[in-house]
Every structure is written in structure tokens, then in C-alpha cells.
Amino acid sequence: MSDAALDPAETLRVELGDRSYDIAVGGGLLAEAGARMAPVLRQKRAFVVTDATVAPLHLGRLTASLDAAGIRHDTHILPAGEATKSFAHLESLLDAMLAAKCERGTMIVALGGGVIGDITGFAASVLLRGVDFVQVPTTLLSQVDSSVGGKTGINTRHGKNLVGTFHQPRLVLIDTDTLTTLPRRELLAGYAEVVKYGLIDSPGFFAWLEETGAALIDGDTAARRRAILTSCAAKARVVQADEREGGVRALLNLGHTFGHALEAECGYGETLLHGEAVAVGMLMAFELSARMGLAPAADVERLRAHLAAVGLPVVPPRLEGRRMDADILVSHMASDKKVADGKVTFVLAHGIGRAFLCRDVDPAVLRGVVADFVAAS
Ligand SMILES: NC(=O)c1ccc[n+]([C@@H]2O[C@H](COP(=O)([O-])OP(=O)(O)OC[C@H]3O[C@@H](n4cnc5c(N)ncnc54)[C@H](O)[C@@H]3O)[C@@H](O)[C@H]2O)c1
Ligand SMILES: O=C(O)C(=O)C[C@@H](O)[C@H](O)[C@H](O)COP(=O)(O)O
Numbered sequence: 001m002s003d004a005a006l007d008p009a010e011t012l013r014v015e016l017g018d019r020s021y022d023i024a025v026g027g028g029l030l031a032e033a034g035a036r037m038a039p040v041l042r043q044k045r046a047f048v049v050t051d052a053t054v055a056p057l058h059l060g061r062l063t064a065s066l067d068a069a070g071i072r073h074d075t076h077i078l079p080a081g082e083a084t085k086s087f088a089h090l091e092s093l094l095d096a097m098l099a100a101k102c103e104r105g106t107m108i109v110a111l112g113g114g115v116i117g118d119i120t121g122f123a124a125s126v127l128l129r130g131v132d133f134v135q136v137p138t139t140l141l142s143q144v145d146s147s148v149g150g151k152t153g154i155n156t157r158h159g160k161n162l163v164g165t166f167h168q169p170r171l172v173l174i175d176t177d178t179l180t181t182l183p184r185r186e187l188l189a190g191y192a193e194v195v196k197y198g199l200i201d202s203p204g205f206f207a208w209l210e211e212t213g214a215a216l217i218d219g220d221t222a223a224r225r226r227a228i229l230t231s232c233a234a235k236a237r238v239v240q241a242d243e244r245e246g247g248v249r250a251l252l253n254l255g256h257t258f259g260h261a262l263e264a265e266c267g268y269g270e271t272l273l274h275g276e277a278v279a280v281g282m283l284m285a286f287e288l289s290a291r292m293g294l295a296p297a298a299d300v301e302r303l304r305a306h307l308a309a310v311g312l313p314v315v316p317p318r319l320e321g322r323r324m325d326a327d328i329l330v331s332h333m334a335s336d337k338k339v340a341d342g343k344v345t346f347v348l349a350h351g352i353g354r355a356f357l358c359r360d361v362d363p364a365v366l367r368g369v370v371a372d373f374v375a376a377s
């Protein structure tokens with residue numbers, strides 16, 4: 001049963017002046033997508049981008065709703081997975097948009113997880129010097145994080161998300177029913193970004209997750225909905241305060257300096273999902289904070305216990321049976337977008353719910369944390 005029958009959709013608003021938009025959250029929203037998009041369309045035309053896994057599961061309901069609303073549409077299906085966030089796929093996507101004769105008024109629609117949202121948003125931001133797009137996220141990760149805030153991009157051989165734009169969607173449509181087809185490993189990866197909001201500035205939310213996280217992952221729709229709404233509201237507040245990451249938005253990067261280094265080393269494949277990398281990375285950031293005398297060791301253990309209890313990784317993976325190299329991981333961090341004057345800005349914490357930015361990390365302490373996590377793998 002759709003949880004729309006239990007509760008109507010709720011709407012949050014991201015206030016960014018003329019780039020403001022709604023985030024609608026509820027069950028069954030795919031079937032209403034055409035009608036819900038209509039007010040933000042410049043012409044009754046859409047170009048839908050999705051991936052090969054999502055297409056057979058959810059594309060039909062979306063295109064049926066576009067048909068019902070009289071919105072003409074083309075579709076483009078990309079391969080599923082992180083490797084799709086590449087120059088090669090960006091080129092093929094832009095080519096397909098141009099071949100379909102998309103116009104400046106055509107609405108680009110991203111139906112899928114964060115990979116589809118990131119590359120489609122990027123393509124929309126440069127197509128014809130910028131066209132509108134709508135996010136229709138179908139993973140927990142994209143519903144709590146990537147569909148909101150306007151960060152778009154692809155990975156390069158130099159590192160994660162190093163080429164991209166800030167381009168806000170015109171609407172975010174979160175159909176919570178799509179999560180029923182999501183594999184457990186992907187749900188868990190998205191859950192890591194939910195935990196992140198608790199760690200940044202909401203100890204009460206973290207405590208609620210300790211109580212409810214397992215049920216949420218097991219399919220409790222009310223808990224999922226509350227987690228999605230709380231996460232989107234938290235992200236919207238930060239993005240409204242600092243849209244282009246001049247300051248406070250960098251807190252949303254908690255765990256990502258470590259996590260992106262792990263992802264780079266794993267080659268952006270199935271070995272380590274983004275959310276899994278963030279889980280390990282957040283724990284490394286907490287461990288670093290504790291070793292610098294900034295956070296209580298008890299909070300590190302509390303975080304480790306919660307991540308492990310729900311089934312998220314707490315150590316880096318091995319690559320073909322071998323441990324990663326700590327020095328190589330540290331060297332990846334030099335490509336972080338938060339580097340200024342050659343120095344990485346880290347997101348550290350004074351404890352659960354008390355994250356802050358720090359530019360004074362002792363390289364030896366950092367190296368020690370990375371080496372110990374690698375040794376535990
Ligand atoms: N722009 C941002 O602010 C932001 C924030 C967080 C993460 N990200 C990016 O998002 C990406 C990760 O996103 P993700 O975890 O959604 O990965 P993803 O897009 O690769 O989706 C994960 C997998 O689930 C499949 N899938 C998607 N929806 C499904 C469904 N409903 N049922 C069954 N299978 C489904 C996909 O085909 C894919 O295989 C990373 O590239 C990360 O860098 C961006
Ligand atoms: O929206 C943000 O800001 C974030 O940092 C959210 C992150 O979860 C996300 O992974 C983002 O893509 C990372 O951004 P990056 O600038 O470090 O690539």
C-alpha cells in the first residue's frame with residue numbers, strides 16, 4: 001500500500017530568492033509528477049534522464065503522469081552506478097539532449113539516485129547555457145541529501161566531484177514509495193547521510209536515530225518519512241544560509257574529506273558506495289577530533305556502535321585482499337575542494353551534534369588516524 005493513503009504529501013520550501021523551490025515528500029508522488037511539475041514548466045515538454053536499473057522499476061509511472069498532464073517527453077537511460085559520473089557520459093547525455101532538440105524552455109527531469117541527479121543537474125546547467133531541471137530522487141541518499149541544494153558534477157581522474165556547478169532544481173519530488181525497491185545496501189548507504197545531520201548540529205535527532213534507525217532501515221515508512229523531512233529541512237537551512245559553500249555549508253561535508261579519498265582509492269565502483277565511504281569518514285573525523293583533545297572518546301564509541309549496529313562499515317575496505325596505503329589516502333585529501341592556500345579545511349566535532357570547521361590539523365595526528373583505520377581493515 002502507498003503511504004499516501006496514510007498521510008498526504010508534505011512540502012518544504014528552500015528559500016533562495018528567485019531560485020527558491022519546493023520539496024514535496026509523500027507516497028505515490030510519481031503518479032502526480034506531471035501535475036506537480038506543471039506550475040514550474042516553461043513549455044509542456046520534458047527530457048527525462050534515468051538509469052538502467054531505475055527505468056524498468058519507476059520510469060513508466062513518471063512518463064504516464066507526464067502523458068496525463070499533456071507534457072511531451074523524451075527519455076535517456078544511462079548505465080547505473082558511480083562510474084556514470086564521467087566526462088564520457090556527460091558528453092553522451094548532452095549529445096542526446098541536443099539530438100532531441102531540447103529548447104531553453106524544456107524541463108530536464110532527473111529520475112534516480114545521486115548519480116543521475118548530479119550528472120543530469122550538471123548537464124542541465126550547461127545545456128544551451130542553462131535550462132531548468134527537476135529532481136525526482138529514488139534512493140534514500142538522494143531523498144535526504146543530493147536532490148536538495150544544487151550541487152551538480154562528475155568525478156575526474158583527479159578526484160571526486162571536481163568538475164561541476166551550483167544549479168538549483170526548480171522542484172524536488174520525493175516519492176517515498178520508490179524506496180520499496182531499493183536494495184538494503186543502498187538504503188544503508190543513504191542512512192549514513194541521515195546520521196550526518198544528527199552529528200552536525202542535532203544531538204536529539206542522533207538519539208532518535210539510535211532508537212529508530214534499525215526500524216527505519218527495515219521499512220518503517222513513518223520513520224523514513226520523518227527522517228527524510230528532518231534531513232531535507234536541515235539541508236535547506238544550511239543551503240539557504242550559504243548556497244555556494246563560502247562557510248557554513250562546508251559542515252555538510254562532515255566525513256567527506258576522508259570518504260572521498262577512500263572512494264578515489266576504490267576507483268568509484270561497487271567496492272565502496274558513497275554513503276559507506278561517508279560512514280567510515282565520519283568516524284575518522286570523530287576519531288581525529290578525539291585525538292586532538294577536542295571531542296570525548298565516548299562520543300566516538302557511540303558513533304562507532306550506532307554505525308556498526310545498523311550494518312554500516314566502520315573501517316575501510318580491502319582492495320583485492322590488500323590494505324589501502326595510508327599515505328596515498330592522505331595524498332588524495334590534497335584534492336579536496338575545501339583546500340585553501342594548500343591547506344585542507346577539516347570538518348571536526350566537539351561531540352555528537354557539535355561539528356565545526358578546523359584548519360589546524362596536525363599532519364602527524366591525521367596520518368596516525370588514517371594508518372590506524374587502515375590497519376584495522
Ligand atoms: N549533489 C549533492 O549534494 C550530493 C549529496 C550526496 C551525494 N551525492 C552524490 O550522490 C551519489 C550517490 O547517490 P546514490 O547513493 O543515490 O547512488 P546511485 O545514484 O548510484 O544509486 C544507487 C543504486 O541504486 C539504484 N537505484 C536507484 N533508485 C532505486 C530504486 N528506487 N530501486 C532500486 N534501485 C534503485 C541505482 O540504479 C544505483 O545502482 C554519489 O555520486 C555522491 O557523490 C551528491
Ligand atoms: O550539499 C553539500 O554541500 C554536501 O556537501 C553534501 C554531500 O553529502 C555531498 O556528497 C556533496 O556532493 C559533496 O560535495 P563536494 O563539494 O565535497 O564534492
Ligand SMILES: [Zn+2]
Pocket residue numbers: 145193256274278
Ligand atoms: Zn555525501
